[in-house]
Amino acid sequence: MFSRAYKTVVTVPPLAWVAVFLLVPYLLMFCYSFWSVSSLQTIVHSWNFDNYRDLLEKPVYWQTLLRSMWIAARVTLFSLVLGYPLAYFLSFYAGRRKDLLYQMVIIPLWVSYLVRAYAWKTILGSDGVLNTLLQYAHLTNHPLDFLLYSPFAVVLTLTHIYTPFTFLPVYAALEHIPRNLVEASHDLGATPTQTFWKVIFPLSIPGVLAGATFAFVLSLGDFLAPLLLGGPSGIMISNIVVSLFGAAYNWPLGAAISLCMLVLVVSLLFVSERLEKKWSFS
Amino acid sequence: MRDLRHPGWISFMTSPITTGHAGADSAARPTLLSIRSVAKTFGRNAVLRNVSLEIAEGEFLTILGESGSGKTTLLRIIAGFETATSGEVWMGAERLDSQPPYRRRVNTVFQNYALFPHLTVEENVGYGLRVAKRPAAEITARVAEALDKVKMTAHARKKPSKISGGQQQRVALARALVNQPQLLLLDEPLSALDANLRRQMQVELKSLQREVGIAFVFVTHDQEEAMVMSDRIALLRSGELEQVASPREIYSRPATAYVAQFIGHTNLLKAEVTAGVARCGFLSWPVTRPDGVALFSLRPEHVRLAGKGSSSGDVRVRGRVIHQAFQGATELIRVDCGGGLILVARTASGNPQNDVELEFAPSDAIAVLESPERI
């Protein structure tokens, strides 16, 4: 139905733009990762695997990567623990308030990330809201140190940021479940709890997978929260990359790390997509 | 026009018209389910008003009605998915409606089957048994038996998305029956099937019910379907029962004008009765009714072309044919008999006609009550 001219006009400009501004940059990054930086702070275009060797050998790099993955895993778990029941409640128990409550979950998403991360800093600081509150209520005598500038703070903040991200796909999946399946389950003798585990949860798995993937991938690559709240023990892999493009001036190494992250993310997406298909029944 | 002085009116208002016996061999069947004055309101919408009905063990009862009549709501109240605003439902000596659906010995076949997409046919059928934690061997045996009854054994390992609508319907049936409920509810289960498959399933369902011996409560808007399958029909209109009787009874002795028109075709004659003679248009025939306005239902098959087979006492009238609807073996002709009267007659298929003479026996004109307005 659509002429060749139409299809060409519609395809070429975006393709061209994306090629220039996405494909080429990524390819450049690929190239850089095999180059190195000289002592004179210039890029040396000799092809080698030095950067990758550094990544594997120097503990600071792979340890940070592991720590980042561990933080991301915890964030994913906690956001699911918070987001799933919330979605379940909204979908099945909220009745007429459903839309309003849904909006209320979305609103924080639209509020600046920086603002929210900064707010946590205010709350968790040694004379921040939480500490002064605890002391005011005589629950503690002195400020709790671990609250801020620690992995704890990073996990907490990222969980806060990404809970709506796990909520959304789970909610969508739950909404897609025909209510007559729930009625059928009750009709056949299953209590609401049995119905949840035998019918509702299995059918919501694609949503859970999607939410978990978002939360994990996005928190893995986060650099703001660790910078603001992580302290020295809370540094994540993206912070290293940022510094390699800044003060530590080593673009090739930074490119190498970025490429690893890219590969990791793409693989995770691939696996997640496969699993989602396997678990989708309608 | 309603005649509120009619003696039958009062009793009509307070209870549905249950006429005749509940079918050939159910005369002595004990009551299984007792629906007592159930009413249901959604917001300001009164969907069910004062419905009382007794369902006998092992009977095939159809709740028949148009959309909006409340039939599905009534079913859902029995199943437990809605709670009645007032009234009670009893099964045997126990109050049914105080229990959640998962504790009732009632199972439902849903309109869109509601098969679990993530489970195979087998797993779907065995769901209720697994939930009740029956031993594995028992589950396997009972599931196999149920699948065999509905002829779906060959598809046991498939997922619902891979079988046709008719097959899904059988699986839904098996899934409900395998739990040996005391009562099976069917919510318009055949409405999604095409006509031929539907007719086939009607017959199969009926024989299945006979075989299994469980009471079936079947909801439909299709009066032909109701007639084919039921031991009794409960006709629901705007939330109240209009008549509860066997198919034959409800057809040949409709209680109200609505019943007469809803089930099959009829001619509704509004006549003025004076001194034992009913007059309608140019027609008049003897009746034994008090004076006043009365409504009569005359089935087209009782209106014949005058000629062979008439008896004395038959009422005759001439008229002009205004429409002929060929229906295969017979046809329905609409005849303008003058005086504002149009009669529909069922005749053997023949050549197109213009002027005809019709006749009918006065006893075939059944007096019916006008159905009251329901606000």
Add this chain to the structure above:
Amino acid sequence: MEFLVSSNPSANPGSRWLLLYAFVVFGFLYLPIVVLILYSFNGTGVGGFPPRHLTLDWYRTLFGDGPIWDSVLNSLEVALAAMAISLTFGIPAALALDRADFPGKALFRRLVLLPLILPGIITGLSLLMLFNLGNVKLSLLTITLGHGTALISVATTEVFAGLQKLDRAQEEASLDLGANYWQTFWRVTVPNLKLPIIGAALLIFTLSMDEIAVSFFLIGRDNTLPLEIWGRLRRGITPEINAVSTIIFVFSLLTIVLWYRLRVRAEGSADLGAELVTVNDREGT
């Protein structure tokens, strides 16, 4: 039809706990925002409990703060320009994905969506490499190009979803009645896509206003608002930040109310979740 459990709470005592849990989660989601707003009025600045001396001082300081307003202006310019770029390329991209087959289509689709899920710094630094190669000086322009590129996927996803809902027959009817492709596009396709396009525009604008990760690498002399705030934060917390954050929050609130109104007007809210999932960016990575 209400779900049966909500009309029969006695049947499920677990639902009480669920309600409580939902409350707790909502509280967690809103705690920082509430604290922020509260403390923007706090006379003694950041921290301390309870807040004392409610005052508008910080807002007053804010209004006199030149650099902040410069950065707001910069951000607005960038956001509007990015919107233009993303829509200009995102809409045809959606059409292409919906209607055309071409070699590399699968790759194209993934490539376009990549910036959404990949940490923003990767997109940022790879663009930096590009500009470095081309000897392009870093400025608001480079930031704009970065945002525009990264956010194309927002436009594409929204418009693509809208196209799925579009009745093909309408366009066929238009062609049948004698309009050519260009006319059909403007008279039939675009009006039907009004809602997704506006929604995408709002989203792109908001995301661009808050964007840090990509901007981080592409910044020249002029700051955008988030980067300006960021710079201040490094030097220590000032309560002024609370004030500006509160204002940003209010604007976000207004934007989302507007967006919601637009959506609900045309269609039910059932698919909001599904689309937001694929569309909504995360800030700060």
